[in-house]
Amino acid sequence: xxxxRARWIVPITSPPEADGIVAVDGERVxxxxxxxxxxxxxxxxxxxxxxxxxxINAHCHLELTAMRGFLEDLDFRRWILRLTSARQAVLDRDAxxxxxxxxIEEGLRxxxxxxxxxxxxxVGIQAMREAAVRGIVYQEVFGPDPSQxxxxxxxxxxxxxxxxxxxxxLVRVGVSPHAPYTVSDELFKATASLARELMLPxxxxxxxxxxxxxxxxxxxxxxxxxxxxxxxxxxRRAESPIALLDACGVLAARPLLIHCVRVNAADVDRIxxxxxxxxxxxxxxxxxxxxxxxxxxxxxAGIPVGLGSDSMASNNRMALxxxxxxxxxxxxAVSKLCDAPQAADVIELATIAGxxxxxxxxxxxxxxxxxxxxxxxxxxxxxxPIQDPVAALVFSISGARARFVSVAGRVLVRDGELVxxxxxxxxxxxxxxxxxxxxxxSGGEMxxxx
Amino acid sequence: xxxxRARWIVPITSPPEADGIVAVDGERVxxxxxxxxxxxxxxxxxxxxxxxxxxINAHCHLELTAMRGFLEDLDFRRWILRLTSARQAVLDRDAxxxxxxxxIEEGLRxxxxxxxxxxxxxVGIQAMREAAVRGIVYQEVFGPDPSQxxxxxxxxxxxxxxxxxxxxxLVRVGVSPHAPYTVSDELFKATASLARELMLPxxxxxxxxxxxxxxxxxxxxxxxxxxxxxxxxxxRRAESPIALLDACGVLAARPLLIHCVRVNAADVDRIxxxxxxxxxxxxxxxxxxxxxxxxxxxxxAGIPVGLGSDSMASNNRMALxxxxxxxxxxxxAVSKLCDAPQAADVIELATIAGxxxxxxxxxxxxxxxxxxxxxxxxxxxxxxPIQDPVAALVFSISGARARFVSVAGRVLVRDGELVxxxxxxxxxxxxxxxxxxxxxxSGGEMxxxx
Numbered sequence: 001x002x003x004x005r006a007r008w009i010v011p012i013t014s015p016p017e018a019d020g021i022v023a024v025d026g027e028r029v030x031x032x033x034x035x036x037x038x039x040x041x042x043x044x045x046x047x048x049x050x051x052x053x054x055x056i057n058a059h060c061h062l063e064l065t066a067m068r069g070f071l072e073d074l075d076f077r078r079w080i081l082r083l084t085s086a087r088q089a090v091l092d093r094d095a096x097x098x099x100x101x102x103x104i105e106e107g108l109r110x111x112x113x114x115x116x117x118x119x120x121x122x123v124g125i126q127a128m129r130e131a132a133v134r135g136i137v138y139q140e141v142f143g144p145d146p147s148q149x150x151x152x153x154x155x156x157x158x159x160x161x162x163x164x165x166x167x168x169x170l171v172r173v174g175v176s177p178h179a180p181y182t183v184s185d186e187l188f189k190a191t192a193s194l195a196r197e198l199m200l201p202x203x204x205x206x207x208x209x210x211x212x213x214x215x216x217x218x219x220x221x222x223x224x225x226x227x228x229x230x231x232x233x234x235x236r237r238a239e240s241p242i243a244l245l246d247a248c249g250v251l252a253a254r255p256l257l258i259h260c261v262r263v264n265a266a267d268v269d270r271i272x273x274x275x276x277x278x279x280x281x282x283x284x285x286x287x288x289x290x291x292x293x294x295x296x297x298x299x300x301a302g303i304p305v306g307l308g309s310d311s312m313a314s315n316n317r318m319a320l321x322x323x324x325x326x327x328x329x330x331x332x333a334v335s336k337l338c339d340a341p342q343a344a345d346v347i348e349l350a351t352i353a354g355x356x357x358x359x360x361x362x363x364x365x366x367x368x369x370x371x372x373x374x375x376x377x378x379x380x381x382x383x384x385p386i387q388d389p390v391a392a393l394v395f396s397i398s399g400a401r402a403r404f405v406s407v408a409g410r411v412l413v414r415d416g417e418l419v420x421x422x423x424x425x426x427x428x429x430x431x432x433x434x435x436x437x438x439x440x441x442s443g444g445e446m447x448x449x450x
Numbered sequence: 451x452x453x454x455r456a457r458w459i460v461p462i463t464s465p466p467e468a469d470g471i472v473a474v475d476g477e478r479v480x481x482x483x484x485x486x487x488x489x490x491x492x493x494x495x496x497x498x499x500x501x502x503x504x505x506i507n508a509h510c511h512l513e514l515t516a517m518r519g520f521l522e523d524l525d526f527r528r529w530i531l532r533l534t535s536a537r538q539a540v541l542d543r544d545a546x547x548x549x550x551x552x553x554i555e556e557g558l559r560x561x562x563x564x565x566x567x568x569x570x571x572x573v574g575i576q577a578m579r580e581a582a583v584r585g586i587v588y589q590e591v592f593g594p595d596p597s598q599x600x601x602x603x604x605x606x607x608x609x610x611x612x613x614x615x616x617x618x619x620l621v622r623v624g625v626s627p628h629a630p631y632t633v634s635d636e637l638f639k640a641t642a643s644l645a646r647e648l649m650l651p652x653x654x655x656x657x658x659x660x661x662x663x664x665x666x667x668x669x670x671x672x673x674x675x676x677x678x679x680x681x682x683x684x685x686r687r688a689e690s691p692i693a694l695l696d697a698c699g700v701l702a703a704r705p706l707l708i709h710c711v712r713v714n715a716a717d718v719d720r721i722x723x724x725x726x727x728x729x730x731x732x733x734x735x736x737x738x739x740x741x742x743x744x745x746x747x748x749x750x751a752g753i754p755v756g757l758g759s760d761s762m763a764s765n766n767r768m769a770l771x772x773x774x775x776x777x778x779x780x781x782x783a784v785s786k787l788c789d790a791p792q793a794a795d796v797i798e799l800a801t802i803a804g805x806x807x808x809x810x811x812x813x814x815x816x817x818x819x820x821x822x823x824x825x826x827x828x829x830x831x832x833x834x835p836i837q838d839p840v841a842a843l844v845f846s847i848s849g850a851r852a853r854f855v856s857v858a859g860r861v862l863v864r865d866g867e868l869v870x871x872x873x874x875x876x877x878x879x880x881x882x883x884x885x886x887x888x889x890x891x892s893g894g895e896m897x898x899x900x
Binding site: 068069070072073074075076079210282283285286287288289290291292315316317319326328329330332333334335336337338339342343386387388391392395396398399400433436437 | 518519520522523524525526529660732733735736737738739740741742765766767769776778779780782783784785786787788789792793836837838841842845846848849850883886887
């Protein structure tokens with residue numbers, strides 16, 4: 001038994017405790033409460049920190065970490081085109097794997113212990129296993145042409161079969177029909193059906209851009225034009241992107257709905273009544289000009305909402321305390337409310353609600369006896385007095401300074417440093433950035449297939 | 451002559467340079483450009499950093515730093531009441547001075563070299579002199595009752611006379627009629643007149659809350675009710691808060707207009723045609739539920755806009771790179787634009803445009819030969835490749851990690867540490883926080899005078 005002592009513990013599902021202890025027995029939490037009542041054990045005093053459950057990043061693209069800063073200030077269609085063509089031209093499997101490894105190292109430094117990773121290459125599963133972190137790798141599937149559907153599904157089935165051999169108690173496989181502008185109705189239906197057959201979790205990018213809504217509800221706009229140029233018939237598909245998922249049976253698979261910026265009251269009802277969940281990505285949504293998702297409405301409807309960094313190509317930081325802060329600020333700015341959401345609400349998004357959104361809240365997301373010992377501790381500046389540790393986490397603590405991180409009891413960050421950083425990774429990331437820049441300089445960017 | 455070498459320099463008024471040097475001769479910049487063409491001198495290699503002009507915080511309340519976390523989730527009127535009564539009851543002059551000192555230490559750690567400090571006690575002037583930073587201390591004046599006007603102005607004249615003895619080449623004195631809900635029309639007029647007579651810079655909180663707009667344009671709402679309870683006659687004063695300042699002659703003094711969340715097209719014209727400037731405080735405006743100021747409209751009109759942290763009671767961090775990032779995100783989220791403002795635009799707000807807003811752009815705000823050597827350098831994570839240093843400053847670099855800071859050539863932060871931290875300050879700040887909490891617990895909060 002190890003006793004981790006901290007100036008504050010924030011268990012999430014119970015009130016903060018000053019001078020608290022979290023006792024860990026093997027991979028599980030054996031106690032979380034005041035030091036005065038803690039069981040005996042070897043004590044590690046973490047000092048001036050807030051100790052809490054490891055943060056849960058409900059949506060990221062680990063393989064795209066190398067693209068940070070490579071796609072600034074592009075409109076959404078050009079952003080997708082450059083991303084897609086650069087990935088194909090420059091990033092081979094080894095590069096994508098390094099990219100995922102580095103994404104996890106950055107996440108660990110920011111106290112993130114669980115990763116909801118949406119991925120074309122699925123390298124995230126290897127990177128998560130190596131790093132001993134927790135997560136779900138959603139294998140993406142693409143195919144806007146209905147005639148491709150059977151082949152796409154056969155490929156997906158084969159990929160998933162291979163990936164499931166790699167599953168561990170920490171890492172699971174799911175599927176992700178990418179988005180309405182890259183997936184036909186037929187492929188949505190077939191993927192939902194496959195997911196139910198194989199009992200796989202599902203994630204889907206939805207209701208993100210205005211272009212996507214135009215494509216779905218009026219068969220117009222740049223996405224519609226692009227598909228028509230490829231000889232694909234484009235007709236009105238549904239009254240909204242969420243209604244489309246409902247009609248295609250995707251909501252019946254209780255998916256993780258990524259973004260949900262453009263949802264109306266009927267859409268919120270559809271999400272809630274189907275017991276689907278949402279990955280809220282406020283920095284990405286703001287930076288790409290999509291807007292602010294109606295977080296307060298989603299929470300009011302009882303929908304489990306996690307917080308996602310999205311990819312480093314759109315964010316550009318994996319720092320979930322920062323993400324929580326921006327979630328709160330953006331929501332208050334738009335709602336004109338001075339007291340909603342509160343700091344505790346957005347810290348829940350980053351912990352227990354994120355766990356609920358990923359369907360793993362029985363294992364993680366709070367400091368409770370019997371749960372997995374996924375922990376993160378954040379340094380308190382001794383000169384910054386704390387009235388309320390939860391408010392301090394959101395407002396006063398910088399997003400990337402975890403002092404201590406463990407997953408299932410295994411220590412991954414100690415004294416603010418990764419216990420096992422990967423040799424040579426920083427240099428290889430620099431080479432990848434150079435290769436991307438050279439590709440761009442040489443006119444590599446071209447019209448892609450979106 | 452000292453040559454500061456950096457992986458990148460970002461001069462603001464000229465393009466970034468890789469492997470750059472800023473040469474400093476005494477208190478001035480003697481060279482800023484590629485290392486290959488730099489003049490000889492003793493070289494200090496700052497390493498993997500972005501070296502740029504020191505950041506300019508166009509609006510803060512240094513004396514309120516001790517109140518961080520003490521005023522969460524209150525509506526605006528209660529927020530003001532608790533702040534005012536706690537300041538009176540708990541924070542004596544020594545406490546306010548420590549608070550200002552700590553605010554500057556926090557600002558220096560975040561690369562801030564200039565402080566636009568709005569203050570009741572004016573302790574900021576002593577704190578700035580001690581710390582050898584640059585700034586303007588705007589002495590606040592209050593008085594919603596027109597019958598108090600003569601006394602308020604006499605007091606203000608006396609305070610300013612005392613403060614001007616403390617002015618230095620780095621630190622100047624200004625005046626600030628606080629806000630429409632605490633200042634009568636008569637006092638606005640008299641303060642503007644005093645400022646013109648004494649050639650003092652003026653700052654005023656304006657167009658921040660909906661309550662303020664209601665008071666000014668319809669003589670209704672909680673501020674109006676509060677004033678009436680004090681026996682003060684409340685009538686419609688103008689069509690908008692900016693129109694009120696115009697009518698009272700305040701715009702003729704070319705003030706720094708703090709907030710400007712609630713301004714319409716006519717207000718933007720009034721601000722532009724009077725050559726007034728704006729302090730934009732996006733985090734504070736969002737956190738307190740006021741909304742998002744129309745930054746793009748203000749910039750389009752050619753108005754000089756600086757970036758302000760506002761007080762630690764509302765923000766709660768003095769981290770201007772973070773503030774720039776939130777400025778960009780909030781604006782894009784509301785405007786639904788993916789490419790405006792750009793990273794370079796918000797970095798200008800934090801540097802040269804902030805200098806312009808404070809009227810000191812001939813001295814600071816860019817790396818140009820002859821300007822004051824106010825410098826800040828931010829560490830680049832070696833594992834985070836940089837495509838564009840300006841985008842990296844906004845999106846990828848955390849807000850509080852200046853490696854090096856100088857003001858007028860004097861080094862104040864070296865290797866990420868304050869050169870002269872004040873002994874015992876952190877402990878005294880903790881005591882102040884404890885005293886504030888005890889005051890609150892003992893029922894100290896009461897109806898104040900706003």
